Amino acid sequence: MADDATTARDYRETVFLPDTPFPMRAGLPKKEPEILEGWAALSPKGLYGAIRSRRQADKAPLYVLHDGPPYANGAIHIGHALNKTLKDFVVRSRFALGYDVDYVPGWDCHGLPIEWKIEEKFRSQGRRKDEVPAEEFRRECRAYAGMWIEAQKTEFQRLGVLGDWWNRYATMDFSSEATIVAEFHKFLASGQLYRGSKPVMWSPVERTALADAEIEYHDHVSPTIWVKFPVVRDQKNTLGGAEIARKIIEEHGRGGPAPAPQEIAAANSLVGRASIVIWTTTPWTIPANRAIAFNPQVEYGLYRIDELEPTEGGVHWSSEGDLLILARKLAPEVFKNARVARWTELEILPAERIQSLECEHPLAQLTKDLKYKYDKVVELLPGDHVTDDAGTGFVHTAPGHGTDDYLIWLKTGHRDIPETVDADGAYYDHVPLFGGLKVLETEGKKVGKFGDANNKVIEALKEAGNLLARGRIEHSYPHSWRSKAPVIFRNTPQWFIRMDHAVDALGGKTLREVAVQSLADTAFHPEAGRNRIGAMVETRPDWLISRQRNWGTPLAMYVDKATGHPLNDPEVNARILDAIREGGADAWFTRPDSEFLGHHDPAQYEKITDILDVWFDSGCTHAFTIEGREDSHWPADLYLEGSDQHRGWFQSSLLEGSGTRGRAPYKAVLTHGFTMDENGEKMSKSKGNTIEPQAITKESGAEILRLWAAMVDYSEDQRIGKTILATTTDAYRKLRNTMRYLLGALAGFTEEERVTDYADFPPLEKYILHRLWELDGQVKAAYEAYRFSDVIRPLIEFCQGDLSALYFDVRRDSLYCDRPDALKRRAYRTVLDEVFNRLTIWLAPLASFTMEEAWVTRFPEAGPVALRVIPERVDAWRNDAEAARWAKVETVTSVVMGALEVERREKRIGSALEAAPVVHVADPELLTAFEGLDAAEVFRTSAATLVAGDAGAFRIEDVKGVSVDPNKAEGKKCARSWRILPEVGTDPRYPELSLRDADAVAYWDATHG
Template identity: 65%
Template structure:
């Protein structure tokens, strides 16, 4: 039957509607999730505690997901929602698979974004940062971070995230700061820490050094200049006439995109394998709107491969190559020497492997204070003094000739982050000195701070580093230990391994010091006589104990003598730099997992294990938290603090563009939750391929809502069909009809798929097959075929009992399988049916009997479906032509080869076709002729069958329906 039967047209006929067993359930069709979910959250209470207690009673194996800490500064955004939901999928699915899951949410609290917010707050009160004590400033930062921890915690809770929020960690907790200091001391005392003066990435806007993980690249237009360095000296093996009187002294030409670094130039690097030549200009381009700086007679030394490109930039029309040049042994004057004696030093030519002839001139302007390669080649040739040219604010120091005080980058006002006047001033002086050959502009990728979004510079400054290439106690270097740990780690997706491996292979020493206020200090003392850190276990212990009791602020307020004990404070310098925040977050395993290890003396009821089973973050964390955790663990414990790493992509708008508040294309997760419910957002996460970038927007969310409706309606139908089901109805497998055996087989198949997908974190491979099962096997096939039996068979009929037995098995598995993904809806469904059975979240997936596996039945129904599709198309055509009103009006004749009918053996074809009857006739191809069933219509089931009226007591019913009504009448007398 198609739906509930209508009354007959005869006024004297009985109304049989009360005798039809229609589905009944209080579970509504509309979810009403925004109103219902908060009620469910209240009912759950301490769900995480409940789940852990349940699993510990069962002595379940422990699984540890260590939380990468979000930053505590603002409402959660869609990236937070994706990340935390994926983590919740892991936590809930591991509980579902029978594990005891340890998951402690945490927050990253130190760092510049909060520091800037507090600076703004003080400025609004008329106070500059310099006028605020470090103690007061840090206290304000701590209060700010605490406010947003509480806010985000509530928002994550509303999203349905399950974790040990009552014992959450934060990097600013006193015990956390003490643990971070203790981890730092391990590097200090092992000899891996050193102070070095070298060019580092420096943010003038933030006034601090930055590490690779704090850099992002944006397109930027830079000025480009070709600069002449006049040759002043040469070795004996050069041609005699190189410096002989000619119309022009030869010049080596360099090319750079950072004119502001010319005052810091101390050398020129060349490539030993590159072919160079001396070229003489013979003619300039004509008809130019400006006078070029080159002129006939100029002699220029260039890489042969790049000479033509240089001439084009300088508007040189013709030239002569005079002879080969070997740059070794040449010396030049600084291009600004003629304007100020401060540049009167000689500029040597240095061989460097970093020089190529792919672009530029084949020579590299070398400013050892402003470039890593420059610094290394300068040091490699025996030079030790590195000039300091630019101060922490990005301005030239007072002692820089011609340019003192000029800004490289603006750090205040509306132009903050823009390049200042330094570039222009240097180019003007090069023109005045007659040594600017050409200039232009170049759009290229330029490093910016990921926090301030402002460009950075390379600047020589004393900093603290952790060595990557010094052997540890194991004999391997930190780099080698980390690479071995990467090879021993499982990556999801596997491409993550190569990505982080290449980063670790090529990364420089770990820069761990920062020149800011809000963070964990490098809490150590330096011996002023030796310049080395103090190694004294008692001093270290006093520092750690003080920080644990009063927080890291004590380092800045307590007198040195409180820590130094018997040591003379006058001999030691207190380091007040703070640690790289990545060192903070990279140490989180040390204060969330280690303290709860039984071997470390933990006696509580919730031990953890180290290393964690999984770290899960965005793919950008290969250069961030994954890497800092890897290096921290390898440097202090000889291995990574994780055994597996899972990464997800970024969330884009519906067009695939990066979200931006200025573009107005952001999607607010809190708005989605308010309007549609958390389960809709969670289902979107489950449906996307999280390993790649995902898209979200109104249209995509509507598709998610449609998928949700299918799941909800499936569960609702099951609840209605299973009303008052009890164990006495249950039918054993050997009494099941073929259709039920097929559905049980599908459950067996899906169960294996779901378990494997959850185990491998393939959440899309859980929800998509389940959705297809609901829409195809259940709704379009099973429910439709069994609707007549459910509604109209008498309650004790084997066919009806079989259907209800199988539907019970389906319900028990659907509500379990989908519980990690849409926990609110599955909880609502479970408690609707079993209000006193406890939370659905505490269940494990029911065992699925091996005997349900039935490939032969699957094969049979695949073949039946081939015929059924043709029948359905024909019935639909007959409906369109108004030949029939519904399928029960039809009596089709199906013609097909005998092989096509073989699967129908023992089955009622009309039941499968949902028609009143059917005739199967052998023929060569499958075809269908639809005729109207030429029999009376049963007033209860609407079937047009020959036995309507065969029971005199019920003349308007079929024999089956008459039997069912008689049973009804007897039981309701």
């Protein structure tokens, strides 16, 4: 009967196959918006509000992530997506760890990029910026920023980012602007604020000062010149003893009359005979020269040009016999550039001799008869910043156009800082020879290009006879990170916060000292960030906080015209703050001074109309976002931004908090790198290598972007592209398949089925429970340390290895074919339930959409998975012995699988169930590992025999002492489980089945009668 195909029973209905509505194909672009709609409906603040309410009801500890504000200007890019996704990982993982999490997203709204967009808008209407009333201009800026806040908010929410979007902050909110001004007033009251005239980075194109954080460096080709400064005074000239004097005596001839002492002195003097040579890449700064810097530790020499190289046209800018003073190490390179064929070193000049010299300006002779002259004496000043690595060993010093120049000028007692270039990048009219010439073009098609100044200065040096050589060099040059135009150092009055001024408000410490201590008290992820920001803080100059623009928070204060001191009247400041809270920053610019000054005479005070540096704005966000709120706390637990914010938001927040509260507004700082294309190149629209997050979301779903962000090492620069996203999608598919299998295998699982006594679990279940115990510790530790890749990667490996390749495969036969009340099947489903419960919450912070879909598929009434907390670790599941056992079992299994693969390839068997291998094991420990196990089930064969020894036919080189005889299984094939066993047919009720399957079908028949 069993062989009669027409009468044999179809046993498929008796097999307990997995069953789930969870689809294999995710359809994420369609499914994710549905999930987002469900989250939004959970509370007035959506899923975020629902979780916070649950945690607050449970009196959970509070965790505060303070959002670094993106700029409200344009659609989000991949860097934004990475940043906000990482923040969402933090928020969701802290919720999963049992915290109540405060996260208020915010935006930076003031500054040049928005101003530029509005300027473009008015230009398109035929209106120049200076023709537009300032109030109208700022109103347009505010509307533009507001539009992009809403657009970006929608894009961030589409990525699944949780936060209090309903109470978002913006630096342009009236309340925010009032708080920023209040923070500014604190620096005013403490004495840390001052107005100084010093060279700052200036953008002529944008007509404003820029801070270091607003500068980026690009390769730029600059003209280089070697310039002679004639010596006009030699205070250390001595009689005799100098090599040059000896040579003069010899030239009188042997036996002739000896030269007179005054002749020797004249010969030894450098006045009118020698020139000091400088090298610079900014010829336009020569008119501002006031000194030459040298280093006493560098060796200098006096050189005579003996012979010039032939040149085309015979043009040279030096002559044979010229005497030049150079660093000895650099002299050969200088002469090479000056096309000097032969020279003589006449004398080594000690440092005191160098310092005794004075020079005239190289353009002095051209202006003798002009109203404005280059008639200042050029001093020699010692400075450690001078090196003999390049140039001439001397540094042209223009105090109005360089930090080192400015500092060395002040150090020697000088206070007059020359002003040579105006706000538009042109020489002032009083600059001899060059008045009105442009250093940088600010209008027309050449905007941002260097003007005629460099060439005109070089031509004038030629005419004066003081150009030694010229060339070109490609080097890194500062540019505005907004306009991308070159910037210049320019002397201009600005407002600064002192870094090294001890104040009572800081306990007698300086802002630098407090900031350095704050960094020591801060945790950094990665730790390298500490040194990076620390080095910047330890060496940074005073904080430049003023800008000459319209769209921003004002330095709302008055200055006494008679004394130059800011007015620090609490009543005046209070009226200013009230007005800004009511009408925003516009109130400062539009309301009459008398409304603020009260009894003070407006005629005696200057109203400051500069705006605050936008970094000061964002550095204050802690003061109006987290401080003082009942459901938040100060300082924040974490600030998280890109590594460029060591010089930006991290630093401005550090200085603001340290200067007003004596510490940083954060306990920890996390930084991520930049996102590059697949080749490691910076993304650029002109290159066509950008990856837009909107496109990924539309084509593949936000989950793929989230999984990519979870898998990369965000602490370094990371890459993204089609190939990488394809790999990410493949990893996602494997995760999804795992969840689908779990849901199908757990269909109908009830508490009555659960195995509750650990002792009843078979060895394989104990091993999987041990792995859950192990992973629980790893996952929690990784989330605590923000190491998200150390969560996702081990879990993917667990799903692919321990689960799919081992556990699911070994237990598939038991799941499908054992009777439902069989202990092994119940144990299997019990462990699968534990696996599902943990995987869904472990992965929920990262693969949020998929874990939500999986959780709700199984428990539609339980609420979102994000409401859950990661379960307590079950220490009773730890079983190191079982872990060691299965490592040995897998070693033996790998050889068996190798043997069966050969059999399949040679077509001697079709599937592993046709085999009954004999496994020879020489190692007693490996053999012992199989005690209590069904070897056939482990090998996925119908039968298996383990014997001591090593006499098998098949072996693997990497595994010693294990060999296999891949014998074919004997017996009949079970019509239900397909195992080939001698016992098939011995149960007369079901002659086509094995005894186990016959018992299971009998159970099925009894319960489905």
